[in-house]
Amino acid sequence: MIEDIDMSLVDWSRAQFALTAMYHWLFVPLTLGLSFIIAIMETIYVKTGDEFWKKTTKFWMTIFGINFAIGVATGIILEFEFGTNWSNYSWFVGDIFGAPLAIEGIMAFFMESTFIAVMFFGWNKVSKKFHLTSTWLTAIGANLSALWILVANAWMQNPVGMQFNPETARNEMINFWDILFSMTAVNKFLHTISSGFVLAALVVIGISAWYILKKRELLFAKRSMIIASTFGLLSCIYLIGSGDNASREIALNQPMKFASMEALYVGQSRAPLIAAGVFAFSKEEREFRERDFIFKFEIPGALSYMVHLSPDGFIPGIQDLINGNEEQGILSFSEKCERGAIAINTLKELKKTQGIDEEKYLEFKGKFYDQEWVDNYFKYFGYGYFKGEDPNKVIPGIPLAFYSFHIMVILGIFFLIVFVLVLYWGIKDKLENKKWFLWVSIFSIPLAYIASESGWVLSEMGRQPWVIQDILPTFAAVSNINTSTVQITFWLFALVFTALLIAELKIMFKQIKIGPKGGGS
Numbered sequence: 001m002i003e004d005i006d007m008s009l010v011d012w013s014r015a016q017f018a019l020t021a022m023y024h025w026l027f028v029p030l031t032l033g034l035s036f037i038i039a040i041m042e043t044i045y046v047k048t049g050d051e052f053w054k055k056t057t058k059f060w061m062t063i064f065g066i067n068f069a070i071g072v073a074t075g076i077i078l079e080f081e082f083g084t085n086w087s088n089y090s091w092f093v094g095d096i097f098g099a100p101l102a103i104e105g106i107m108a109f110f111m112e113s114t115f116i117a118v119m120f121f122g123w124n125k126v127s128k129k130f131h132l133t134s135t136w137l138t139a140i141g142a143n144l145s146a147l148w149i150l151v152a153n154a155w156m157q158n159p160v161g162m163q164f165n166p167e168t169a170r171n172e173m174i175n176f177w178d179i180l181f182s183m184t185a186v187n188k189f190l191h192t193i194s195s196g197f198v199l200a201a202l203v204v205i206g207i208s209a210w211y212i213l214k215k216r217e218l219l220f221a222k223r224s225m226i227i228a229s230t231f232g233l234l235s236c237i238y239l240i241g242s243g244d245n246a247s248r249e250i251a252l253n254q255p256m257k258f259a260s261m262e263a264l265y266v267g268q269s270r271a272p273l274i275a276a277g278v279f280a281f282s283k284e285e286r287e288f289r290e291r292d293f294i295f296k297f298e299i300p301g302a303l304s305y306m307v308h309l310s311p312d313g314f315i316p317g318i319q320d321l322i323n324g325n326e327e328q329g330i331l332s333f334s335e336k337c338e339r340g341a342i343a344i345n346t347l348k349e350l351k352k353t354q355g356i357d358e359e360k361y362l363e364f365k366g367k368f369y370d371q372e373w374v375d376n377y378f379k380y381f382g383y384g385y386f387k388g389e390d391p392n393k394v395i396p397g398i399p400l401a402f403y404s405f406h407i408m409v410i411l412g413i414f415f416l417i418v419f420v421l422v423l424y425w426g427i428k429d430k431l432e433n434k435k436w437f438l439w440v441s442i443f444s445i446p447l448a449y450i451a452s453e454s455g456w457v458l459s460e461m462g463r464q465p466w467v468i469q470d471i472l473p474t475f476a477a478v479s480n481i482n483t484s485t486v487q488i489t490f491w492l493f494a495l496v497f498t499a500l501l502i503a504e505l506k507i508m509f510k511q512i513k514i515g516p517k518g519g520g521s
Contacts, residue, residue, distance in 0.1 A: 031067055045128075082097075233423060
């Protein structure tokens with residue numbers, strides 16, 4: 001089946017979507033976290049009546065507004081691409097995937113848009129309490145927008161609450177609450193928004209550190225750093241905890257991604273966690289055989305404990321997932337392909353007998369509503385596309401998964417240390433004397449973005465070759481369009497998004513140089 005696919009079209013469509021998603025995610029996390037930091041600062045202003053906090057709130061609100069406007073533009077393009085570039089995907093799961101996106105547009109987006117107008121233009125036009133309420137509702141609305149997008153993405157990682165309709169060849173929602181409250185969706189939402197909170201806190205700390213180095217707006221900078229470090233520390237602690245839960249969900253529902261991000265080739269009990277490591281150079285990006293490390297630091301039994309809360313728990317490796325492990329009840333790649341091919345052929349036979357042989361038609365149709373048959377065959381529907389293919393095609397790029405995961409984790413621990421030191425020295429009023437640390441705080445801003453993007457690289461690239469885990473491979477989801485069309489729009493988007501990013505940075509840097517006094521009161 002793969003030989004019938006134009007893989008250059010698939011690659012360019014993936015590249016375009018990745019480009020749009022990664023640019024979009026440069027703007028979203030700051031919006032998620034900064035909205036709450038602003039709300040906290042305005043709450044202090046309303047409680048104390050101190051005009052200093054109003055000026056502080058308005059400055060950070062300006063930074064929020066610059067970022068928010070461009071984030072909306074890239075997000076709209078991202079959603080349109082599901083129809084233009086991924087129409088087969090949209091047809092196959094549109095009844096499910098469209099629901100959270102529709103809710104995001106109707107409820108969260110309109111709620112956010114309504115109250116953001118009051119937040120920006122309502123100063124001295126509405127009461128303090130109504131304005132504060134609008135600020136909080138803007139923050140909640142922004143994060144609700146993220147909720148519905150992340151629910152949709154989590155369903156792609158772990159498809160639940162659905163039933164396949166063989167007559168239409170579409171997946172249909174049968175339980176909205178299973179989709180909304182699946183542990184994959186809950187963990188993805190909580191982990192993603194807490195990462196946005198951490199990033200926003202680091203942005204506030206980094207900008208404030210610049211003011212201290214310039215010996216400008218010292219009170220504003222110090223108080224902003226204390227607020228941001230408190231918010232960031234609590235968020236970072238939660239981020240680490242939610243990340244642990246998310247990893248457990250990945251091990252359960254996406255074992256190949258989990259094995260790849262830890263470079264675990266041979267399954268084992270008391271599996272070690274590689275805390276850090278560097279692969280030896282290899283020309284091959286995907287290898288069934290075990291890769292060599294130049295060096296690695298392992299924690300014995302930690303990976304088994306992470307998943308099973310016991311060091312004796314068995315973690316399947318890449319080779320187990322390809323060759324199978326009868327003792328652990330793991331099917332081989334070839335067996336999954338056989339079962340998937342049976343599901344695909346059953347669907348084909350159903351279509352052939354429709355209107356010709358009613359008895360056979362009902363027999364084939366009934367299988368798709370037989371839970372035992374679904375669990376044994378349709379569950380591996382997507383593997384049918386890989387029958388007779390190289391098993392390496394269902395192994396994600398191991399170095400990419402491994403490095404993105406470890407970069408994210410290592411930087412997360414680094415950020416925790418930064419927050420603790422900022423809070424401690426901020427309370428002790430010693431930040432002015434720590435110039436080296438102020439520079440560390442400034443350089444933590446790009447590191448926060450690297451960590452945030454790494455999380456999405458792991459989430460999406462680690463899932464490959466699936467657009468819907470085990471059910472629909474990426475190459476079967478693309479639209480039937482010319483590759484040249486996608487190439488042209490790729491470069492146009494790259495140009496436009498880069499221009500928008502440069503424009504945002506210029507406006508933001510200009511506003512930072514002006515400082516909070518330029519915002520007036």
